Structure formats: structure tokens, C-alpha cells
Amino acid sequence: RLLSSLLSVFFFSLQAQLKYLQCIAISCLVLAAETNKYEVIPSVQTLAVQSRCKHSPAEILRMERIILDKLQWDLYTETPMDLLNIFHAMVMSSWPHLPPTLPQRNPSLHVALLTKQLQHCMACHQLVQFKGSTLVLVIITLELERQTPGWFVVTTDLLKKAQVGS
Numbered sequence: 001r002l003l004s005s006l007l008s009v010f011f012f013s014l015q016a017q018l019k020y021l022q023c024i025a026i027s028c029l030v031l032a033a034e035t036n037k038y039e040v041i042p043s044v045q046t047l048a049v050q051s052r053c054k055h056s057p058a059e060i061l062r063m064e065r066i067i068l069d070k071l072q073w074d075l076y077t078e079t080p081m082d083l084l085n086i087f088h089a090m091v092m093s094s095w096p097h098l099p100p101t102l103p104q105r106n107p108s109l110h111v112a113l114l115t116k117q118l119q120h121c122m123a124c125h126q127l128v129q130f131k132g133s134t135l136v137l138v139i140i141t142l143e144l145e146r147q148t149p150g151w152f153v154v155t156t157d158l159l160k161k162a163q164v165g166s
Contacts, residue, residue: 020055020063022051022053022054022055023053023055023059023060023063024063024067026044026047026048026051026053026055026060026063027060027061027063027064027067028067029047030044030047030060030064031064031067031068031073031075034075035075043057044057044060044061045057047060048060079132080118080122080132080133080135080136081115081118083132083133083136084111084114084115084118084136084139084140085111087136087137087140087158087162088107088110088111088114088140090158090161090162091140091144091154091158092107094154094157094158094161095154095157110143113143114139114140114143117139117143118135118136118139121135121139122135133162133164137158137159137162137164140155140158141155141158
């Protein structure tokens with residue numbers, strides 16, 4: 001659906017020339033696959049060869065950038081879930097003694113618990129006003145406070161690394 005939407009919006013509203021239609025189609029296919037982070041897609045070079053596209057990989061990537069600019073999209077913005085994983089990894093790598101104090105004794109299970117908490121926060125209409133990064137930092141801070149005696153030092157260290165003021 002996303003691919004056909006991209007194609008129709010781009011082709012009909014922007015009056016693209018027919019000679020670029022194949023390049024637009026492959027670029028839209030790449031963009032649609034990139035929006036699904038779990039999708040495994042071949043390289044642009046491979047797609048160009050397999051589709052018998054007359055455009056070079058560089059032209060396809062250039063068209064992808066044009067489409068993103070026209071639609072004012074940024075596919076590379078991190079999500080609150082990405083930040084949760086990044087911040088959790090930062091805490092665990094800087095403070096390796098923490099996992100034994102956690103009730104699950106397993107960082108992966110701990111991230112799963114924090115993910116559930118983040119999903120609940122993101123579903124709460126009262127919390128929509130806060131940035132995702134703020135919610136993630138609050139969740140991790142509250143969990144550290146609940147589980148770790150020296151939580152303040154760990155939290156201060158995380159905020160410093162995340163370049164956030166107190």
C-alpha cells in the first residue's frame with residue numbers, strides 16, 4: 001500500500017516524466033522497504049540489475065532523496081524504542097555490575113519490561129506532550145531508583161552521555 005501511495009502521489013501530483021517512472025518506482029520500493037526496519041532488502045545495485053532498470057544506482061539514490069525531500073520525510077529519525085535500547089545499553093556498558101541487582105538478572109528481559117512501560121506511556125494521552133527521549137529517560141531513571149542503591153550516580157552519568165541537562 002505504501003509503495004502504491006508513494007507512486008501515485010509522486011507521479012500524478014508532480015507530473016513526472018515517463019522516462020523517470022522506472023527510477024521513481026524502484027526508489028519508492030526501496031523507501032517502502034526502508035520504513036519497515038525488519039525487512040531485508042537487496043542493495044540498490046542489485047535492485048537495479050534485477051529489475052533491468054536503465055538508471056544507475058546513483059540515479060536511484062538521487063531519486064530517493066528527491067522523493068524524501070518532496071514529501072518532507074526523514075526516515076532516519078530515531079524512535080523512542082530506539083532510544084530505550086541505546087540508553088539501556090549505555091547504562092549496562094558503563095555499569096556492568098547492575099544486571100545482578102535487577103530482579104530478572106537478564107538485560108534482555110529488563111529491556112522487555114522497560115519496553116512495556118514505554119508502550120503504556122506512549123498510549124497515555126496525558127503524556128503525549130513529552131518528547132519520546134524524555135519519557136525514556138524518566139522510565140530508566142525511575143527503574144534505576146527502584147532497583148539500584150547508587151541510582152543517582154548512574155542517572156547523572158546517563159544524562160551526561162545523552163547530553164541532557166539536569
